Amino acid sequence: MKNEDLQNIINGLAENLAFSEEGSEFLNVTIPKEALHNVCSQLKSNSDLDFDYAYCITGMDWGEELGVIYHLESTKLKHKIVVKVMTDDRENPTLDSVWDIWRTAEFHELEVYDFFGVKFNNHPGLRRLFLTPDWDGWPLRKDYVDEANMIVK
Amino acid sequence: MMNIPLNIVSTVHDWLFSIMPEGVATVTEWIIVAALYLALFAVIGLYLVLLERKVAAWFQLRLGPNRVGPWGIFQTIADALKLVSKEIYNPARVDGFLFKIAPYFVIVGALISMSVFPFSKQFQAFDINIGIFFLFSVSSIGVIGILLGGWASNNKFALIGAMRSGLQTISYELSVGLSLLTMVLLAGSLQLSEIIEVQRTGGWLILQGHIPAIIAFMIFMIAGTAETNRAPFDLVEAESELGAGFHTEYSGMQFAYFFLAEFINMFIISSIAVVLFFGGWLSPFGITEGITWFPEFLWFFIKVLIIIFLMMWFRWTFPRLRVDQLLTLEWKYLLPLNLVNLVIMAVVIWLNWTF
C-alpha cells in the first residue's frame, strides 16, 4: 500500500504523530512516548495495517534524546514502516515495552537496555543480556567513555 | 578341571607339586593362570582400541594412528603409558571411597566373565556346567560400577549419564537373556564346551536353528550393543549431550579401567555370540579338522573379530537413540519378538525340523 494512504490510516490512531520520509525509503512515524503501546497494538490489530512482523528493533542515541526505532513489516500485505519513539530524560529513561505485541521485542529490548540503559516497564525479565551484571555505564551511548578498551583513532 | 594346552602344562604342574605342599601348589597355579588371563585381557583391550581407531578412520576417509610405530601399532601402548603416568585426581566434594571403588567393579565384572570362554579344546580356565548362566549374571556387575561412578563424582551430567546406563542395561539384559535362552534350548546344555561339542557334529547352531536362530542372533546383536553402551545406544557417555557421561571426573588409570572395560565388554559379547551361534573354535565346515599344526583358537579370534567389526560398523553409521525410544525399542519390539521366537524355536525342536 502506498505511503500516503498508510499515513492517513495511522494518523487516525492517535494525535500529534509526526510523519516524515526524507532520508529513508520507508514512511517514518514518530510517536510520543505515552501513546507508544496503544498505537503499536493498533498497528498490529488493525486489519488493513496488520504489521505482524517486527524485523528490526534498534536502540538509538540522538545526542540529547535516547530512543528506539522499530522496523515493522506486514507479511500478508507486504508493506513496511519505521516507528520511532524518543525520551529526553537521560538519567532514568523509561519506555513501555511492546513484548506482548511482538514476542521478538523481549530479547531486542534486553539488548537496548543493556547498551543504552532504556528501562522498559512491564517487561518480563529486564536484565543485562550481553554484559556482566556489574558493568557500569551504557556502552553504546555517545557519551560513554572507557579508556581501557576504546581505541579512538 | 583346568585344562591348559601345550605339554609344558603337565611338566609345570608336576614340578610345582613336587617342590611345594599340596595346597600351596594349587594356589600358585591359580595365580599363574590369573596372571596369564590378566595379560591376555590387557593385550586384547589395547589392540581392540587400536582396531577401533583404525576402522573408524577407514570409515571416515582418514588414516588413523600411524605415527607411533609402523602403521601405529604401538599407539595404544603409548596411550596406556600416558594414562599410567597421569595423576589420579579426585575432585573436591566427591564421595571418596565410592569414587575409588567404582572402576574396579567394572574391571572385575569384565575379567571374571573372560575366564569362562573356550578359546580352544584345552585352553579354557573355568569350564563350569552353568557357563551361560554364570556369564549372564556376572555381566550385571559392571552396571553397579557405572552407577557408583556416576553418583560418586558429584557432577550433574555424570549423574544423568549413570541413571541412563542403569536404565539401559537392566532393560536390555532381558532381551540378551532371552535370545541366549533360545539358543541354549537348541544346544541343550549350559556348559560352553558342551555347546561346542553339539556344534561339532551338527554344524553351527545358527545353521541348525535356521530362521529362529537368525532372529535370535539379530536380537542378541542389538541387545548386546546396548549392553555395552555402544553405538546407537551410547546415551551413557553421549558426547553432544552429557560431555563424557559418568566418567567425566575420572582421570589417569581410573579412566583407563572404564575405557578398557568397555572394549572388553565388546569382546565378551562377541565371544558369546561366536560360541553360541558360530561354533566357537570349530573351523567352518571342518576344513582344518585334520591338520594338527593349525591352532584352533585362531578360528575363535577370527570369528570374534568379524563380529567386533560389525559392532564398530554400527557405531560409525547410526545416530543416537533418545532415552524413551531406547525403552520403547526394548519393551515393545525386542521383548515380544524374543518371546515369539522362543516359542517358534521350541516348536521347531519339538518337530525336529532342525538340520
Added chain:
Amino acid sequence: MSYFSDIYNGIKTLLTGMSVTGGYFIRARKGSITQQYPDNRDTLKMFDRFRGEVVMPHDDHNEHHCTGCQKCEIACPNGSIEIVWDRQVDPETGKKKKMIDKHIYHLSMCTMCGLCIEACPTDAIVWAQNYENSVYDRALLTKVLNQPGSKVKAGIED
C-alpha cells in the same frame, strides 16, 4: 500390520546407511583425504593469491617503492601498520622531503583484510604466501618491512 512394516523399513533404512559407510570402508585405501602436514611440507604449495603476510619487495639495489605517505596506516582497521618517517634533504632537488625511516608491521594485530594493499598508491606492499607464521616470542611478530639501508626507488612519487 504397521508393527511389522515399520520394523521392516526401519531395518531397510539402517542397511542403506550402513551400505554408504561400507562403501567408503572398501574404498578406504585411496579415499583418505588426510594431508600429512609435516611430511608433505616441501610439496605443499599455497595458491598464488594466498594472504599469508604483508611484505615489501626490494629489488637487487636494495630499493623499495614506499614513500611513507601513510595511506596504508589510515586504511588499516586495527592499527597494525605504523610508519616512522622524518624530513631529510633530497640529494637531487635539495628541498626538504618526507622520507620513510621505518615501516613497522604488527603481524599479531593484522586481520588479513587487504585494505592496506588496496590503498597503497605505489604498490609498495604485497601479499607473501608463507603460512608458517607462528613464533614463540610475541616480539618477533612486530616486523620492520623496509630492510636497513634501503631507500626509495628513484622516480616514485606519491
Added chain:
Amino acid sequence: MTDQKVKTKMKTEEYFVNMGPQHPAAHGVLRLLLTIDGEIIKNVEPDLGYIHRSIEKMCERDSYQQIVHLTDRMDYLSSHINNEAVCLTVEKGLEIEVSDRVKVIRTIIGELTRLASHQLWWGVMGMDLGALTTYFYAFRDRELINDIFEETCGARLTMNYFVPGGLMYDIHPNFVKRTKEFIAHFKTKLPEYDRLLTGNVIFEKRTKGVGMLTKEDAIAFGATGPVARGSGFASDIRKKDPYSAYDKVDFKEALFTEGDSYARYKVRIMEMWESMSIIDQLIDNIPEGNIKEPTKAVIKLPKGEFYQRVETARGELGVYINSTGTKNPYRVKFRSPGFSNLSVLNHISKGVKIADLVATMASFDFVIPDIDR
C-alpha cells in the same frame, strides 16, 4: 499424625545445569542455564556475551570499507553474504549501480557460501545426534569450496573480497572451471547424504515432532531463514525483495509446514539443491564489465538512514546505517538472524528432554558470534 506422614510423598526438586559456554552441542560460547526436573527441561535461559566484541561500537569509529571487514567475523559461515549486505547498503546510500558482472559474481559466491555453510551444518547435525561419520563427509565437500575461495580471494574463512562499489580484484581465471567441477562432484554426493542420514529411522525418530514451531510463533518471535521456512513462514529475502542477480534467476523457495526439526532439515537439503541450480544458471555466462565502480578513497554517505536486508545461510541479516554525512557512520545496527532464532528456543523447548533440546539446537544451526556480535 499418620495422615500427615502419608501426605509427604516423594518431592522432586528442579535443579540447574549449565549447558555452559564449554559444551559440545553449543557450537561456540553460548551458555544455556537449564532448569531440569530429572531429564525434562523446565526453562532455558541463554546467557550471552561470551564472544561479544561490540562490533556496532567499533563501526562507529571505522570508515565504511573497514566496516565490511568486521562483518566477516559476525556469521563466519556466511561471511561473503555479510560483506555483501554492508556493500549493498553503502551502495544504496551513494546511489551507485554496480555492473552486471559484479552482481552475477556476488550471487555465485553468495550461493557457494550458503552451500558451504549448509554442508558444515549437515555434518555437525549428524555429529550432534551421534553419527560421527557425517562430519568427515561434509568437510570433504566443504574443502572444495574453501579451495575455490582461497584461489579467488586469498583467504578461507574471513574473506574480505567484496568492497563498496564492487570486488577487490577480479575472479581467478580457473574460478569457473573449479566451480563446475565442484558442482559435478557434489551432485553425486548430496544423494549420499540423503541415504546416510535423511532416511535413517533413528534420525527420523530423533527429529520428527521435535521442537515444534508454529508459523504464528515464527513470525511473532521474528525467526527467519530455514528455521522459519520449516514452519511455513515464507521469509526468503531473495524472493521478497531480490538484490544482486537474484531477480534474473528462477529458483523455488524451500517451504515446509510441519515445523519440526525434520522439516528444518529438509528445508536446508532442498536449499542446497536450489543453490546448485542457481549456480548452474549463472556460471556459464558471467557478463563482462568493470569490477569496481570508482568511489572516493574516503566514502561519505549522505545524511539519512539506509536499511538493506540480505538472506544469509541462517536467515535475514539486516544492516541499518544512520549517517550524518561524516566519514564514520553515526550508528550501525546489525539485525542478526541467530539472535531472534535464539529467542524462540525457550518457547519451544519447555517440557522436552535434553536430547530433544540438542536435536532442536542442531536444527537451528546457531553461530554464536552472529548472536553476540
